Each structure stands twice: as C-alpha cells, then as structure tokens.
Amino acid sequence: MSEVINYKGRLEVELEIPISSCLSNKDIKNVLRIASWDGDVNDIVKELDGGYEGNRSVLIPREFSFRNLQGVEINTLQISGVGYFTTETKGPSFYLGDDACFKPPVVDNIMLVLDKNVMRTTCVENNGFGIERSDYKPTGAYEQSNLKKKVDATNLASDLELELLSVPRIEAVGRFPGLLHEGKPLGFLVYGVPEKPRFAQDVDRMFKTMASNGEVPFIVVAGIYSMTFGCVLPRLAVGLRELHDKGFVHRQPHGANFYYFKENDQVMLMDWETVVRDGSDSNVNILNRVIDLNIVHNVYDKMYRVLFDDSDIQHHLAALSGHVLSMILYAYAGNAPEFFTFFENIPRGRDDSVMQQWLLYMQNIPVRKAREFDAEGFADGWSSAVAKIVVNHSMDSSEKVSRNASCPCGSGRKFKKCCGA
Numbered sequence: 001m002s003e004v005i006n007y008k009g010r011l012e013v014e015l016e017i018p019i020s021s022c023l024s025n026k027d028i029k030n031v032l033r034i035a036s037w038d039g040d041v042n043d044i045v046k047e048l049d050g051g052y053e054g055n056r057s058v059l060i061p062r063e064f065s066f067r068n069l070q071g072v073e074i075n076t077l078q079i080s081g082v083g084y085f086t087t088e089t090k091g092p093s094f095y096l097g098d099d100a101c102f103k104p105p106v107v108d109n110i111m112l113v114l115d116k117n118v119m120r121t122t123c124v125e126n127n128g129f130g131i132e133r134s135d136y137k138p139t140g141a142y143e144q145s146n147l148k149k150k151v152d153a154t155n156l157a158s159d160l161e162l163e164l165l166s167v168p169r170i171e172a173v174g175r176f177p178g179l180l181h182e183g184k185p186l187g188f189l190v191y192g193v194p195e196k197p198r199f200a201q202d203v204d205r206m207f208k209t210m211a212s213n214g215e216v217p218f219i220v221v222a223g224i225y226s227m228t229f230g231c232v233l234p235r236l237a238v239g240l241r242e243l244h245d246k247g248f249v250h251r252q253p254h255g256a257n258f259y260y261f262k263e264n265d266q267v268m269l270m271d272w273e274t275v276v277r278d279g280s281d282s283n284v285n286i287l288n289r290v291i292d293l294n295i296v297h298n299v300y301d302k303m304y305r306v307l308f309d310d311s312d313i314q315h316h317l318a319a320l321s322g323h324v325l326s327m328i329l330y331a332y333a334g335n336a337p338e339f340f341t342f343f344e345n346i347p348r349g350r351d352d353s354v355m356q357q358w359l360l361y362m363q364n365i366p367v368r369k370a371r372e373f374d375a376e377g378f379a380d381g382w383s384s385a386v387a388k389i390v391v392n393h394s395m396d397s398s399e400k401v402s403r404n405a406s407c408p409c410g411s412g413r414k415f416k417k418c419c420g421a
Contacts, residue, residue, distance in 0.1 A: 009038025011104060014175045014185075021171045022192065024063040027077060028172075031190055034058055035082045035174050037104045045102075052102065053198075054256070056084045056140045062192070070166045071264045074192040077171065081105065081147075081188030084140030105140030105186060107179055141176065141186035146273065150189060153272040160246050165239035166259075166268035168193055193259070194268065200255035200303065203228060207307050218313060225317060229300050229324050232260045234331030236267050240292050241332050247278045249288040255299040293332060300324045 003017045005028065013036040017023060023031070030048060034041050041058065045051065050060035057080040065075035085100040136143060142150065157167040169192035175185040196202065210216055210224070236253060243250060251274040259268040278285040304317040 005032065007032040007036050007038075009033065009036030011036050011176055012178045014177060015172055016174070017172045018170070022064070022066060022169075023077075023171050023190070026063045030060055031077065031079055031172065031174075034060070034079055035188055037083075041083055041104075042102050052085075053078055053080075056081055056105070058082060058102075059193075061195070068166055068169070069161075070163070070266045070268075072166050072194055072259075072261055072266050072268060074169065074194060076193050076195045078168075078191040078193045079188060080191065081140065081142040081174075081186070084110070103140065105138065105176065105179060105188075107181055107186065108139045109136050110139040111135065111137045136181070138179075138181060138186050141179065141188060143181055144184040144187060147173070147187040147189065150271075150273040153275050157248075157272045157275060160243070160248070162239070162242055162246075164242045164267070166266055167272065168268065168270055191270075193270075194261070196259060196261075198256055198270075199232060199258055199260050200299070202260070203255070203303060204307060218316060221308075221313065222316060222320065225304065226320055226324065229303075230327050232267075233296050233299060233324065234327045235260070235265060236269075236296055237293060237328045237332040239267050239269070240289075240296070244289045244292070248275050249278070249285075249292050250275050251288070251292065251295075253292055253295055255303060293328060297321075297325045297328055 001019055003019075005015045005017070007013045007015065009032075013032060015028070015032060015035070017028070030044075033039060034044055045058055045060065048060045050058060053059050057078050060077050060079070062075060062077045065073055067073050083102045083104055084106075086103050137146075151170060151173060154167060154170055158169075160167075170189060171192050172190040174188040174190070176187065177185050179186040197205065206228070207221075207225075210221075236258060240250065240253060250269065250272070252271055253269060257270050259270075260266075261268075276288075278288075301318070301321055304314055308314050308317065
C-alpha cells in the first residue's frame, strides 16, 4: 500500500509514498515545497543547503540518514524532474553557463534543443546496431511512460540483490495533474542517494583544485589520473560482471551516472531505465555486455579531453588509454578466460548486419592485448601499482603482496611499512 498526498503551490502535486519509503514528515514537506514550487526553488535549495544534479534534479539533505546493504550512507534526497536549467542566451540547455537559473517544469519538448532532436543509447538489438530515439521529452519533468519505466527498472535492479553494485532507493513518485501530455500527467521521482558528487564531477573537482595550485609535472598528473581511473573503473567493471551474470545489461554506465565510495570500495549505479534482459541470441547478448564495458572505458577518453586543454597532456593520457582498457577487461574477466573467446565465437563470414556494424564499431579495442595482460608487465611504478590493485579486485584472484616486497603504491618503501602497515 502507498500513501498519496495532494499539495498545491505554484504547481499542483500528487505525491505517492510507498510503504518501503524512509521519508520523514520533514522530508515530505521539503519535497512538496520544491516539487510544487511553493516559493522559488533556487531560494529553497539555498535555505536547505542543497544543490543540483544534472539539468533537472534538486539535491537536499534528508532528516535521517541510513546505510544500505552495501554499507553506503544514504543521507541525501535527489528530487528528479521538478524543473530545468535555462540561460538567457541559450534557453533550455543541457550545457549550463554561469547565468543558468532553475525554472519550473513545462510540457515543451526539450528534444528540440538537442543535436538532430534525438537522444541515443548504443546497443545491439535483434534488428541491427540499435540507436534508441525519442520524439518527445518534457522540459524539466518525466513523461508518464518513461517515469513508469524508471520505477519498474529500478525496482527490478533492487530485487536482483546485487552485492557489488548499489542501486538508488526510490522514496516517492510524484505527478503534476496540471501538466499533461496526451492526457497523462508529467511526473517526478524522489531517490535516496549519497551526499557526494558523482564520479565525473568528483574527478573534475579534484583536477581543477590541483590545477589551481600551480603547474603540476605531467608524471604527477598521469600518475594520479591513472590511479583514479585504474582503481574505480575496474571496480565498476566487476560490478557489471555480476549484473551480466544475472542476465541483464545496463547500457549507460558513464561517468556522470555512478558514484564511487573509496571508504568501502563501492559503486552506486544510477538511471536503471536503460537496463534490459538478455535475449535469445547469445551473440547479441555478448555484444551488449561488451558495449557496457566500452562505455566504461570511454569515461577515461572523454574525461581527459574535458579536463585538459593542453594537447601534449591529452596526447600522453590518450596513450594510457590502452592500459586503462586492459585493466577494465582484466578486472571484468578475472580468471574467466571464456570472456576472451567472445569475439572468436562471432562468425566473421556470417552475413549479419549486427555483427558487421559491431566489428566496425569496436575494431580499435585491443581485446587480445587484454588477454595477455600481466600485472607485472607495467614498467612504471604507478602503472604496476594500479595493476596490482586490479588483480586484487579481479574475481577469484589469490595473488598477495609480500610484506617485505616494495609497496605497489610506488612509494619505494616496503609494503609492511606503507600500505600494509
């Protein structure tokens, strides 16, 4: 059973709270104020010491925090679909400037500001190398069918009881009776999430802080960068392996779509509406799983281009891309060599547009190099340190670091007097 609360501010709101929700009365009041625009949300967010996520979500502290099954502290509410950012110069936009302001949701189609008016999710479907298209996406809210898909898929992911991937908790589902599309109200979601920023934002802040302290030698940049991505992305890959083994693919595990928690080495993956169950074609299933891993690898490629304007730094970090991919694939496969036979099992001579398009898409991914990946194969200290970390993350790995050996962190000290102390 669910509790339904009706509230009217600038907008009329219907809030459905499931029996499993942990919202307090104070939390509910804050959600209703924000969703109904009972006051300027920009001012309410400041009052509550909150913030924003993406282009249509508000973050506020919740009254009582708790830890989920994976030990992640859930102390924040993400209210998604209650408004949008706009700028005086560009109007509704996914790319925010300093003059961006949060506005109430409207039924206007935000797809019109996107390139070619489409949103893409790369995947392989039975009828080809799939690109999902949507003709309508309300500005600042969710269309009803998309809202239902989000709720159902997130609940499905929770029911999988994953040990290596945290799933956000749905605390409430809301609707705007006065905002209708094809006779159905637009809606919003309330998630329970951690306070910290998502991985892409976390990395962005770290490197901007580092850059503000003056010029940093490239070897330091490369070392920190590779350690950051070499630890986190393989950890996400191991979590995706668990999801894949249960017969599902996520299709959207990009850098702005997950949190990483260093204190307990956990990943929380968001936006589960893209998740799909494996189909009857094993080759298609294999390709969709590798797409998940390729998206994870692309986090690395995209982030160094965004963070560093210096073409020399970009060139050097691009050269490390193969190492990062090897770590991701090694962590994913662990001691399961059948992963590396995936490509060999694809009939190359088969007249199959799915396979042909996929091979063109992935032709630069060095899968065979990953099969030959050796944790001791990196000459540089920081590279071997990352490799050691990946080995310790990989499935069924029994490799240990001797206490009298050099510490894999690259400090030059013995393991027992450094990270093994």
